[in-house]
Every structure is written in structure tokens, then in C-alpha cells.
Amino acid sequence: MMHLNLLRLGACRVPSRLMSTKSTSVEINDKTGVAILSMCRPPVNSQNVQFLRDLKSSIYEIENNKSRGLILTSANSNVFSAGLDILEMYNADKEQLGTLWTELQNVWIALYGSGLPTAAAINGHAPAGGCLLATACEYRAMLPNCVIGLNETQLGIIAPKWLMSGYQNILPQRLAERALTQGRLFTTEEALKAGLIDEIVNSKEEALEKCLNFIGTFAKVNPLARSLTKLQFRAANIKEFEKIRQKDVEDFVSLASRPEVQKVMGDYLENLKKKSKK
Structure with missing residues (x-):
């Protein structure tokens, strides 16, 4: 318990x-060695190419600095991350779409394949790409x-196979399949019941403390052994991802560039404009 108390003291x-x-x-x-990575692209941390590159760079920098753990959170008070930036997908050419999806892949593999203990302090809505993170x-x-x-x-559009597999590692397969086909968004309480999240907290500060405590549970575990064990659990999904990586980009570009899909995106953006004027 002393170690966890030091973590709490250090955090403040x-x-x-x-x-x-x-x-x-x-x-x-400097005391705990734990890194807090905050997403800060106003207003909702929508994921454009530059944002994804910054996020990837920060994850790798945290690993290169030999941090003891990584906590991902948002500088926004209402949204964790709103997902891919529709503005970069709407009326975009195939090269732009491919670049966007490639950068999303890069962030996912950097975070999912990290040997560090990782935790998310979800202090707002987390649809689509926010849920991915x-x-x-x-x-x-x-x-x-x-x-x-x-x-x-x-x-x-559809969630890629590698993300579906990660979803199924958390949710029962039947529930994951139904949620993905429906495009379901879980409330906080529903997410806890389903096992999609681990705890409900009352503030961002409490979320960060819970994440810090989780990372602290590995204090007496050999870091290399912990990392290798984690990656063995994730190895099959990572291997499958690497095998289909290029085709996954091609499939996304083909689907996202279809006229009917672009129309849905256009309608979505138009609805956002109308809401902002009210």
C-alpha cells in the first residue's frame, strides 16, 4: 500500500x-515514472492526419523515455475523442483517405502493441475512434x-477486422456482433455492465487516480515479463493486422469513397451546421 500512496502523492x-x-x-x-498523455485538439479531439501523427509520436516518445506506464485522457471537459474527422473524409480523394486510415492504423498498433501498462481516463464521450483508443x-x-x-x-462504413477482434477480447462475441452491426453507443452504465469499461468515476481527477492505481498494481512485477505476457495475449491479433494491413487500407478507401457513403457524410455535416446555428 505504501507504493500506491506514493503514487497518489506524486501525482499531486x-x-x-x-x-x-x-x-x-x-x-x-519524475517520481512515479507514469506518463499522462492528453489529447488537446479543440473542440472534440476529432482525428485528422496531423492529430493522429502527433498522438503516435507522443506514444513512442513515452516508450522511449522508459516510462512506467501510460494514461490516455482528454484536455476537453466533455469529449474524450469524437473519432475520425469527417471533414478530412468528405470529398477527399483516395490518396487522402488512404493516408488518414494508415495513420489511424499506426496509432492503434502503437497503443495496442505497447509493452507499457496502459489505461484510459475517459472524461467524456468516446464514439468510434475514441472507443478505438x-x-x-x-x-x-x-x-x-x-x-x-x-x-x-x-x-x-465498418469497423476494421483488427478492431473487431479487439472488441471481442473485451465483450462477449454475441454482444460485440450485435453492437457493431447496430452501430451501438453504450451509456457509461451500460458499458460497465457489459464489461466495456472497468469503473465509473465522478471526476477526471478520480479517473486519473484509478488509472494510476491500476498501473501501480504492477509495481512488484518484472517489467519485461509483464510486457511479454501482455503481448503474447495480443500477438495473434497483431499478426493478423500486419498480414492484412495494406488490404485494410484499400478496403476502407473503396468503401469511404463510394457516392452513397459520401452522401451520408455530407448529410451528417449539414446536420451539424444546423445544430450549431440554433
């Missing part, structure tokens, strides 16, 4: 080292009155 009082990119900031606590982590604490899930089918 010990000076930390800071790194940042255009759309992320990283705080590495959260479920790539090992532990999730989420605020009430939010939603999380993969709602790609509502936009006429």
Missing part, C-alpha cells in the same frame, strides 16, 4: 516533465452520462 505534488506537440501534451511524473488500453475508467462504442455503421 511532485514536479513533472512536460512534452507537447500541436495537438497532444505529455506530463511525465480506449479499448486499445488495458484499463478504462469513465465518467457518468457519457457514451462509448463503435458506431461506424451509422455512417455507412
Whole structure:
């Protein structure tokens, strides 16, 4: 218990080292060695190419600094991440679509394949790509009155096979299949009941503390043994991902560039404009 108490103390009082990119900031606590990676692309952390590159760069920098763990959260008070930026998908050419999807793949494999203990402090809504990031982590604490899930089918696209497999590692297969085909977004309470998140918390600070405590449970475990064990559990999915990686990009580009899918995106953006004017 002393170690966990030191983690809590360190999280509040010990000076930390800071790194940042255009759309992320990283705080590495010198006492605990745990890094807090905050997404900060207003207003909703939508995932465009630059954001995804910044996120990937920050994840790798945290690993290269030999941090003891990584906590992913949002600088936004209402949204963890809103997913792929529709503005970069609508009326985009095939090369642009391919680049966007490739960068999403890069972020997922960096986070899902990280040897570090990873946790998500979900302090807002986490649809689509936000859910992708959260479920790539090992532990999730989420605020009430939010939603999380993969709602790609509502936009006429589909979650990739590698993400479906990761979803099935968390949810029972029947529930995962139904949720993916419906494009279902779970409320915080539904997500806890289904096992999509681990705990409900009342504030971002509490979410960060719970994540810190989770990482602290590995304090007496050999880091290399822990990392190798984690990656053995994830190896089959990672291997399958690498095998189909290029085809996955091609399939996404083919689907996202179809006129009927582009129309759905256009209608979605138009609805957002109308809501913003009210």
C-alpha cells in the first residue's frame, strides 16, 4: 500500500516533465515514472492526419523515455475523442483517405502493441475512434452520462477486422456482433455492465487516480515479463493486422469513397451546421 500512496502523492505534488506537440501534451511524473498523455485538439479531439501523427509520436516518445506506464485522457471537459474527422473524409480523394486510415492504423498498433501498462481516463464521450483508443488500453475508467462504442455503421462504413477482434477480447462475441452491426453507443452504465469499461468515476481527477492505481498494481512485477505476457495475449491479433494491413487500407478507401457513403457524410455535416446555428 505504501507504493500506491506514493503514487497518489506524486501525482499531486511532485514536479513533472512536460512534452507537447500541436495537438497532444505529455506530463511525465519524475517520481512515479507514469506518463499522462492528453489529447488537446479543440473542440472534440476529432482525428485528422496531423492529430493522429502527433498522438503516435507522443506514444513512442513515452516508450522511449522508459516510462512506467501510460494514461490516455482528454484536455476537453466533455469529449474524450469524437473519432475520425469527417471533414478530412468528405470529398477527399483516395490518396487522402488512404493516408488518414494508415495513420489511424499506426496509432492503434502503437497503443495496442505497447509493452507499457496502459489505461484510459475517459472524461467524456468516446464514439468510434475514441472507443478505438480506449479499448486499445488495458484499463478504462469513465465518467457518468457519457457514451462509448463503435458506431461506424451509422455512417455507412465498418469497423476494421483488427478492431473487431479487439472488441471481442473485451465483450462477449454475441454482444460485440450485435453492437457493431447496430452501430451501438453504450451509456457509461451500460458499458460497465457489459464489461466495456472497468469503473465509473465522478471526476477526471478520480479517473486519473484509478488509472494510476491500476498501473501501480504492477509495481512488484518484472517489467519485461509483464510486457511479454501482455503481448503474447495480443500477438495473434497483431499478426493478423500486419498480414492484412495494406488490404485494410484499400478496403476502407473503396468503401469511404463510394457516392452513397459520401452522401451520408455530407448529410451528417449539414446536420451539424444546423445544430450549431440554433
